[in-house]
Amino acid sequence: MNRSALCAILGALTLAACAGPQPGTPAFTAQQEQQKQQARVDTVKDSVSDLPSWFANPPTDEFSVYSAGTATSADLQFAVDKAVLGAKRSLADRVNSKLSSKMKEFISESGVGENTQVLAESERVTSNLITEVNLAGYDVTQKKIVPAGTQYRVYVLLQYPLGQANRLLVEQVKKNDLLQGKLRASKAFQELEKDIKDARGGAAGVTNGGQPTVE
Numbered sequence: 001m002n003r004s005a006l007c008a009i010l011g012a013l014t015l016a017a018c019a020g021p022q023p024g025t026p027a028f029t030a031q032q033e034q035q036k037q038q039a040r041v042d043t044v045k046d047s048v049s050d051l052p053s054w055f056a057n058p059p060t061d062e063f064s065v066y067s068a069g070t071a072t073s074a075d076l077q078f079a080v081d082k083a084v085l086g087a088k089r090s091l092a093d094r095v096n097s098k099l100s101s102k103m104k105e106f107i108s109e110s111g112v113g114e115n116t117q118v119l120a121e122s123e124r125v126t127s128n129l130i131t132e133v134n135l136a137g138y139d140v141t142q143k144k145i146v147p148a149g150t151q152y153r154v155y156v157l158l159q160y161p162l163g164q165a166n167r168l169l170v171e172q173v174k175k176n177d178l179l180q181g182k183l184r185a186s187k188a189f190q191e192l193e194k195d196i197k198d199a200r201g202g203a204a205g206v207t208n209g210g211q212p213t214v215e
Contacts, residue, residue, distance in 0.1 A: 067091035
């Protein structure tokens with residue numbers, strides 16, 4: 001390569017370097033911020049493309065409550081734990097809503113909606129029930145792990161059998177003489193007791209203290 005050609009190449013490189021904003025200038029700062037914003041946009045696009053169908057639309061059935069969660073971390077196990085914790089928070093809210101709705105259904109069917117004492121007792125029992133409900137019977141039915149830059153993104157789907165919550169609801173009602181007499185006459189309560197009995201099917205065990213185990 002002759003000297004004139006080499007000088008032409010060096011000149012072009014120098015012009016290219018000078019064409020960009022100099023470090024420390026407002027233009028350089030704006031360029032850096034724009035690049036960061038583009039990187040965030042690309043990350044979001046990747047997350048959406050990796051999104052499992054069961055995350056956007058969790059399954060539904062009459063026997064279980066489902067909840068999905070996601071989280072990121074540089075540590076894989078921590079990402080899994082965070083995703084499960086997020087899904088459990090949502091799961092607890094859904095289970096509590098189901099139980100509250102079921103109690104209101106019993107009260108309505110029993111025709112005691114105007115009975116202030118019964119309504120007060122139902123509120124108390126529902127509050128106790130929600131406090132006692134734990135999600136020890138949940139199961140991670142789906143899990144997906146994808147790269148997210150230098151981190152892991154984890155998607156999880158939890159399933160919680162309604163049988164456990166339904167049994168606790170029945171036990172709480174049985175502890176209250178006022179509600180037991182009123183609600184036991186309702187068709188919904190009778191069907192619930194039958195469902196619980198059928199679900200046991202002789203296969204479920206009994207834990208210490210006489211409480212039924214999760215199926």
